[in-house]
Amino acid sequence: xxxxxxxxxxxxxxxxxxxxxxxxxxxxxxxxxxxxxxxxxxxxxxxxxxxxxxxxxxxxxxxxxxxxxxxxxxxxxxxxxxxxxxxxxxxxxxxxxxxxx
Amino acid sequence: xxxxxxxxxxxxxxxxxxxxxxxxxxxxxxxxxxxxxxxxxxxxxxxxxxxxxxxxxxxxxxxxxxxxxxxxxxxxxxxxxxxxxxxxxxxxxxxxxxxxxxxxxxxxxxxxxxxxxxxxxxxxxxxxxxxxxxxxxxxxxxxxxxxxxxxxxxxxxxxxxxxxxxxxxxxxxxxxxxxxxxxxxxxxxxxxxxxxxxxxxxxxxxxxxxxxxxxxxxxxxxxxxxxxxxxxxxxxxxxxxxxxxxxxxxxxxxxxxxxxxxxxxxxxxxxxxxxxxxxxxxxxxxxxxxxxxxxxxxxxxxxxxxxxxxxxxxxxxxxxxxxxxxxxxxxxxxxxxxxxxxxxxxxxxxxxxxxxxxxxxxxxxxxxxxxxxxxxxxxxxxxxxxxxxxxxxxxxxxxxxxxxxxxxxxxxxxxxxxxxxxxxxxxxxxxxxxxxxxxxxxxxxxxxxxxxxxxxxxxxxxxxxxxxxxxxxxxxxxxxxxxxxxxxxxxxxxxxxxxxxxxxxxxxxxxxxxxxxxxxxxxxxxxxxxxxxxxxxxxxxxxxxxxxxxxxxxxxxxx
Numbered sequence: 001x002x003x004x005x006x007x008x009x010x011x012x013x014x015x016x017x018x019x020x021x022x023x024x025x026x027x028x029x030x031x032x033x034x035x036x037x038x039x040x041x042x043x044x045x046x047x048x049x050x051x052x053x054x055x056x057x058x059x060x061x062x063x064x065x066x067x068x069x070x071x072x073x074x075x076x077x078x079x080x081x082x083x084x085x086x087x088x089x090x091x092x093x094x095x096x097x098x099x100x101x
Numbered sequence: 102x103x104x105x106x107x108x109x110x111x112x113x114x115x116x117x118x119x120x121x122x123x124x125x126x127x128x129x130x131x132x133x134x135x136x137x138x139x140x141x142x143x144x145x146x147x148x149x150x151x152x153x154x155x156x157x158x159x160x161x162x163x164x165x166x167x168x169x170x171x172x173x174x175x176x177x178x179x180x181x182x183x184x185x186x187x188x189x190x191x192x193x194x195x196x197x198x199x200x201x202x203x204x205x206x207x208x209x210x211x212x213x214x215x216x217x218x219x220x221x222x223x224x225x226x227x228x229x230x231x232x233x234x235x236x237x238x239x240x241x242x243x244x245x246x247x248x249x250x251x252x253x254x255x256x257x258x259x260x261x262x263x264x265x266x267x268x269x270x271x272x273x274x275x276x277x278x279x280x281x282x283x284x285x286x287x288x289x290x291x292x293x294x295x296x297x298x299x300x301x302x303x304x305x306x307x308x309x310x311x312x313x314x315x316x317x318x319x320x321x322x323x324x325x326x327x328x329x330x331x332x333x334x335x336x337x338x339x340x341x342x343x344x345x346x347x348x349x350x351x352x353x354x355x356x357x358x359x360x361x362x363x364x365x366x367x368x369x370x371x372x373x374x375x376x377x378x379x380x381x382x383x384x385x386x387x388x389x390x391x392x393x394x395x396x397x398x399x400x401x402x403x404x405x406x407x408x409x410x411x412x413x414x415x416x417x418x419x420x421x422x423x424x425x426x427x428x429x430x431x432x433x434x435x436x437x438x439x440x441x442x443x444x445x446x447x448x449x450x451x452x453x454x455x456x457x458x459x460x461x462x463x464x465x466x467x468x469x470x471x472x473x474x475x476x477x478x479x480x481x482x483x484x485x486x487x488x489x490x491x492x493x494x495x496x497x498x499x500x501x502x503x504x505x506x507x508x509x510x511x512x513x514x515x516x517x518x519x520x521x522x523x524x525x526x527x528x529x530x531x532x533x534x535x536x537x538x539x540x541x542x543x544x545x546x547x548x549x550x551x552x553x554x555x556x557x558x559x560x561x562x563x564x565x566x567x568x569x570x571x572x573x574x575x576x577x578x579x580x581x582x583x584x585x586x587x588x589x590x591x592x593x594x595x596x597x598x599x600x601x602x603x604x605x606x607x608x609x610x611x612x613x614x615x616x617x618x619x620x621x622x623x624x625x626x627x628x629x630x631x632x633x634x635x636x637x638x639x640x641x642x643x644x645x646x647x648x649x650x651x652x653x654x655x656x657x658x659x660x
Contacts (some may be wrong), residue, residue, distance in 0.1 A: 075403070
């Protein structure tokens with residue numbers, strides 16, 4: 001097999017989650033992906049509005065299981081909304097300068 | 102204005118939820134809660150002998166009544182011990198609320214005595230969990246726990262309460278409303294129409310009922326649909342009793358230990374109507390070979406179940422009872438003469454055979470005899486293994502919520518404490534616990550609880566001095582290398598039960614087995630009925646794990 005970076009053939013999607021802001025929410029979400037061995041490439045989280053809620057951005061692999069993953073995320077009590085974006089969404093692109101090797 | 106401690110508030114909120122019995126075990130970190138419980142006039146505490154027993158006790162109450170039930174455990178080992186019962190409730194969608202004590206907030210994260218990350222441990226095995234940070238939060242958390250546990254697809258909720266929060270004083274103006282189940286949104290009309298059209302058009306439809314039908318109290322609707330459209334109907338392990346399993350349209354349980362004709366009918370069907378069922382691997386066998394020619398209608402309250410294992414042609418999200426109620430008028434009455442007669446022929450050509458079912462001292466016979474001697478309101482619990490599959494195959498379940506078994510997690514040790522819980526919830530109902538020696542040994546300490554509470558449970562112990570289903574799998578699939586599945590020493594269960602103060606009946610020591618069985622069932626309070634059986638008696642038919650349901654071992658012999 002010729003050398004081929006797998007990163008180039010995996011497409012990504014971006015998930016935008018609105019969640020309750022309290023300790024433990026991150027753990028619920030990251031645990032959900034981890035125990036299904038579903039790769040999460042990037043995570044961003046900041047409180048929004050009056051800080052009762054947070055927004056979480058997830059950069060995830062586009063995979064046939066994604067549909068099921070999203071349904072599982074939607075079932076979490078602390079997740080209020082999930083939106084899907086294409087990989088060309090700017091949120092992670094604009095952060096690239098902070099992640100130079 | 103009310104002023105009280107977090108512990109008092111917790112107990113009062115549980116009273117306001119209508120809780121009458123709490124099972125549990127006290128320890129350092131939940132003693133304030135127990136001190137408040139001491140003062141409760143409405144709630145009775147049932148002391149278990151192991152936290153897992155307390156968890157299954159609550160499950161027994163919840164499965165029999167359909168109402169959320171509560172169990173208590175202390176921090177550290179109390180919490181880790183109860184986790185199995187919580188995970189079991191998650192997989193079978195049982196609404197229990199587990200309240201654990203935790204070390205004081207200031208000590209969390211210091212490796213304090215009996216500290217464990219209960220919140221972290223319980224994330225993947227609960228529907229939701231809470232770590233309460235102030236007494237004030239309890240006003241919201243306790244009702245929320247009941248709402249979450251009982252809404253949609255029910256499930257377990259854990260509330261971890263640090264000791265300082267239990268002791269903290271709080272003043273508040275108004276009691277919160279008790280938490281209640283939320284109404285599920287109605288199904289899409291267009292989907293219902295499409296489903297009805299598919300049913301009306303189908304030549305060889307099968308209705309496939311799961312535990313969701315029981316949970317949603319939709320037995321009546323399921324039966325109406327079945328009879329109106331003459332749908333041959335199979336039930337999952339969790340769905341048994343959704344319609345009477347001896348109804349002429351019933352095919353009984355499907356899957357790994359189904360009757361041959363049941364799996365064969367499924368193989369032939371052109372429409373599968375899945376209602377509150379989740380295409381579990383023990384039901385479907387190899388998924389790609391399951392109902393290969395069938396279109397699928399899938400009705401479930403949990404959106405994540407649709408398309409999880411099998412892509413349905415029509416997926417309907419909604420409460421099963423509501424959906425069926427709306428669907429029934431749209432489905433036309435149909436005699437389905439041809440299909441019904443084809444199924445009847447399958448049933449005659451490939452029947453389900455139960456060796457020696459007429460003898461009360463055999464594996465099938467003991468189940469048959471009990472069933473003949475008790476009424477339809479009797480609650481039956483089992484442990485996990487051969488006795489469980491035999492009961493599922495043979496026992497004539499005719500009503501919902503009378504069959505309590507650990508389906509999803511398959512937890513040995515479930516049967517005895519679940520039976521105690523069911524008997525506490527329904528003191529006037531007879532509760533039978535079919536168990537095996539391997540399973541009984543896993544929570545045998547709860548014999549003490551049964552005797553102490555004088556519950557009306559009859560434990561039927563089928564004793565082959567082995568882990569029978571493991572022994573069977575090693576015999577069939579591992580070149581007969583039976584290893585670590587037979588016990589080297591024989592326990593004297595009669596002496597053990599007597600030691601706990603429980604009356605016993607030993608079928609090994611009598612000639613008229615049926616008579617002794619009757620005497621035991623008619624006795625008051627708990628008792629143990631010992632039925633020695635042969636370790637080489639296997640449960641057939643059996644689909645090898647991972648194989649297609651058409652490949653049943655032991656089915657040819659029956660033909």
